[in-house]
Amino acid sequence: MLLSVNGLESGYGRARVLFGVSLEVEPGRLVCVMGRNGVGKTTLLNTVMGVLPATAGTVTFDGRDVTGLKPHERVRLGMGYVPQGHQCFPQLSVLGNLLVTVEAAKQPKEAVDEALDLFPALKPMLRRSAGHLSGGQQQQLAMARALVTRPRMLILDEPTEGIQPSIILEIEAAIERLHAAGLAVLLVEQYLDIALRLADRFVILDAGHVVRTGDAEELRRDDVRRLLAV
Amino acid sequence: MTAFVNQLPIGLSIGAVLLLVALGLTFTFGQMGVINMAHGEFIMAGAYTAFLIGDLVLALPAAFLVAGAMGLVLERAAVRHFYGRPLDTLLLTWGVSLVLQQLARDLFGAPNVQVPAPSWLAGGVGILPYNRLFIMALAVAGVVAVWLYLNRTALGRRTQAVVQNRRLAATSGIDTGRVDMLTFFVGSGLAGVAGVALTLIGPVGPGLGTYYIVDAFLVVVAGGLGQLRGAVLAAAGLGLLNSYAEFWSDASLAKVIVFAVIIAFLQVRPQGMFVLRSRVLT
Numbered sequence: 319m320l321l322s323v324n325g326l327e328s329g330y331g332r333a334r335v336l337f338g339v340s341l342e343v344e345p346g347r348l349v350c351v352m353g354r355n356g357v358g359k360t361t362l363l364n365t366v367m368g369v370l371p372a373t374a375g376t377v378t379f380d381g382r383d384v385t386g387l388k389p390h391e392r393v394r395l396g397m398g399y400v401p402q403g404h405q406c407f408p409q410l411s412v413l414g415n416l417l418v419t420v421e422a423a424k425q426p427k428e429a430v431d432e433a434l435d436l437f438p439a440l441k442p443m444l445r446r447s448a449g450h451l452s453g454g455q456q457q458q459l460a461m462a463r464a465l466v467t468r469p470r471m472l473i474l475d476e477p478t479e480g481i482q483p484s485i486i487l488e489i490e491a492a493i494e495r496l497h498a499a500g501l502a503v504l505l506v507e508q509y510l511d512i513a514l515r516l517a518d519r520f521v522i523l524d525a526g527h528v529v530r531t532g533d534a535e536e537l538r539r540d541d542v543r544r545l546l547a548v
Numbered sequence: 549m550t551a552f553v554n555q556l557p558i559g560l561s562i563g564a565v566l567l568l569v570a571l572g573l574t575f576t577f578g579q580m581g582v583i584n585m586a587h588g589e590f591i592m593a594g595a596y597t598a599f600l601i602g603d604l605v606l607a608l609p610a611a612f613l614v615a616g617a618m619g620l621v622l623e624r625a626a627v628r629h630f631y632g633r634p635l636d637t638l639l640l641t642w643g644v645s646l647v648l649q650q651l652a653r654d655l656f657g658a659p660n661v662q663v664p665a666p667s668w669l670a671g672g673v674g675i676l677p678y679n680r681l682f683i684m685a686l687a688v689a690g691v692v693a694v695w696l697y698l699n700r701t702a703l704g705r706r707t708q709a710v711v712q713n714r715r716l717a718a719t720s721g722i723d724t725g726r727v728d729m730l731t732f733f734v735g736s737g738l739a740g741v742a743g744v745a746l747t748l749i750g751p752v753g754p755g756l757g758t759y760y761i762v763d764a765f766l767v768v769v770a771g772g773l774g775q776l777r778g779a780v781l782a783a784a785g786l787g788l789l790n791s792y793a794e795f796w797s798d799a800s801l802a803k804v805i806v807f808a809v810i811i812a813f814l815q816v817r818p819q820g821m822f823v824l825r826s827r828v829l830t
Contacts, residue, residue: 367719393721401719407712410705418705423721467721 326375328365337526348503350517398469404457408449423467433462454485471502561680563787564687568742570767575735578774585641588757589648590615594743611740619736652754660751679748772820
């Protein structure tokens with residue numbers, strides 16, 4: 319098992335958000351976390367990455383207990399994270415965004431070229447300030463930045479949220495290609511159709527609990543859709 | 549008219565001193581948002597380092613290391629536990645500043661000491677003595693070095709990344725704690741360099757830092773937090789304003805005029821000359 323989350327609890331101050339969440343990601347599989355707004359999807363990913371401390375439970379990556387590690391240590395073990403909201407370092411250039419990450423993750427510079435090959439749209443704008451890109455371009459940059467750390471697993475928090483449709487297709491194709499190349503992915507996705515096309519397995523959260531897990535076939539059934547309907 | 553023209557280099561040289569004392573603050577206050585009241589005492593530590601070494605050129609790197617090491621200890625031992633709590637940081641570092649002043653009194657005595665200027669700085673061009681020109685050159689060198697550090701080195705890039713988006717930096721593999729440590733070291737070290745420069749224009753005493761700390765903060769705030777070009781323009785502007793106000797009135801009225809202008813300016817542009825996204829340390 320590449321990633322095992324066991325009985326994970328976390329929250330903000332006294333407000334608990336996760337109540338014992340468990341899930342697993344096998345090597346090379348794409349697991350999609352779904353659920354309505356506010357059920358704890360982003361909190362789950364932030365706790366898996368160590369941005370939020372876990373108040374109980376464990377996170378194991380590649381057989382190693384990483385629950386007490388800092389975020390940058392988890393990145394260096396191979397957990398690539400693309401947080402919500404196409405974030406970037408706005409005053410660094412596109413290239414600067416990639417370089418600072420590749421240096422921090424102690425990876426060779428060729429990793430930058432590999433990431434750019436997957437997102438060729440970024441190539442003509444390497445010298446531009448990242449803050450001046452469109453949301454869709456920033457999201458592609460965010461994914462490229464996670465890739466230059468040469469992750470063994472990619473953790474994506476709503477990569478299609480607030481992005482223009484043409485770029486959503488490109489992002490979906492990129493995820494598909496990475497998954498096909500054998501990269502494990504933990505994906506939070508709002509669009510059911512994209513989740514259905516990409517996911518090997520799914521985990522549905524409700525109010526901080528896992529209420530359903532299964533494979534893509536089960537996700538197509540109507541009772542599951544009911545859990546996601548607003 | 550000649551008098552008017554004569555004030556120009558004087559104003560610029562005051563600006564150079566302001567820029568030197570503020571340069572370190574653009575790191576600790578501008579980049580990291582830490583209100584370090586002990587910054588003035590790091591300046592003083594640099595000045596006393598020059599007093600102990602006695603050689604201006606050797607004193608510059610030595611003072612950088614001494615003041616930088618003091619900053620490093622302060623950040624690791626205390627300041628890092630108070631990130632995101634500016635009022636507590638202010639009180640804490642103010643206390644440290646008082647302790648350091650008393651320590652200087654115990655070590656070097658309360659009376660001021662004089663650091664003899666090297667013989668090659670005797671004389672001058674026109675109304676500008678060589679020591680003033682040396683300070684201006686040092687300020688320019690300092691700005692260039694800081695710019696190169698931030699924009700052309702991997703460490704500087706990492707510093708910028710942490711300033712612009714701390715959480716994203718952490719999840720991009722950057723050890724943010726180490727970057728904080730290093731930024732504080734460089735900022736404090738620059739205060740030490742400023743201290744060496746100050747020995748050229750006046751005596752050194754335990755209260756040296758308190759004399760400059762307010763001006764240093766004014767330069768950083770007026771220029772815009774963390775903005776190098778803002779600090780340069782603000783220092784030059786305040787230097788010139790100070791020199792002309794002093795020329796047309798007297799020293800204490802000049803101070804009042806400078807403060808009034810800054811207050812008025814910050815009413816119009818509270819963010820300073822240049823806008824930077826503010827950053828919250830968590």
